Amino acid sequence: MKIAIIDYGAGNVKSIEFALQRLGYESKLTSDAQTIKSADRVIFPGVGEASSAMNMLKNTGLDTVIPNLKQPVLGICLGMQLMCKHCEEGDTKGLDIFDVDVIKFNTDLKVPQVGWNIIFDLKSDLFKDIEENSYMYLVHSYYVPNHKNSIASTDYGLKYSVALHKDNFYGVQFHPEKSGKIGEQILKNFILNSSN
Template sequence: MSVVIIDYGAGNIQSIKFALERLGTTAVLTNNANVIREAAHVIFPGVGEASTAMEKLISSGLDTLIPTLTQPVLGICLGMQLMCNRTAEGNTKGLGIFDTDVVRFDTNLNVPHMGWNTVEGAGVLFGGIPQNSHFYLVHSYYAKSNGNTVGSCTYGIPFAAALAKNNFYGTQFHPEKSGEMGAQLLKNFLAI
């Protein structure tokens, strides 16, 4: 029952690995399609710029692999954004798993949206997590709320803090950096 963190050179994946270790789970870091396909759970991280990250996915063939996965898949931060139809960052076409678009905050508030904000969540990811618990976010682009939204956050306007569709899940926040509630969310994901 292995857990794989997709390692495609985009971001701080050690933190996710360490967060899983704190839950007693050893994760494998890989970009190998066979290893990813065989995993019980797949985590798709991402930090940085969308078009650069997408190029890396394409060059390793992961862009075609990820949408065909059948086990639970969790995209985190940019990972979740790349699972949407399109992102305005670098005008990048996404993996088209979540039926929504990612746009930049158009606000007089600070960008990036950085820090701990409250999330109204529902469904399996948020089991045992009280409403309006705080999660840590840092991002300049956000996914528009749609029918896949299972977690909502507000920064000037409401946006999708968590998405879910079939076996695919995504969080805009960083569960690996969100204290106890983040750990609970990861635990919930691993229990799916």
């Protein structure tokens, strides 16, 4: 099983690599298009600001590679947001894999949301053996409204989409690599149960 983690300078990737190692899988951190295209699974992480992250993708040409990948792809946090049509942060045009805009929280609650929150309305093999209302770790100021590609939700002043799935593309707003055994189970499900 060849697992590629996309390296474009906007990922907190060590924790992902360590989580995969705990599951018994090695991964390759890479920005090489051919290595990414030939991998069995691709993880698209992201931590930071949307417009600068998208510029880094464009500088490496990965903005055209990612939407055309045929194997299962998992976007995490900002990675998921960049897979959407548009992000309010930095007025950023996304990769348009998911036909939805990413918008800023407008709530009396503290923004960014930092910490543990429950996920529910679980609808995919990505959540095999995961119980409703399991806790996952989140850090973000922008969110994806619920829509047709939602496969899980959470609530932070309003109900919104915390995971997406369309064709071979998956996205999660939470950090499975920082969410203990439940997060590791989601990574394992992505590796073993995701489909093209």
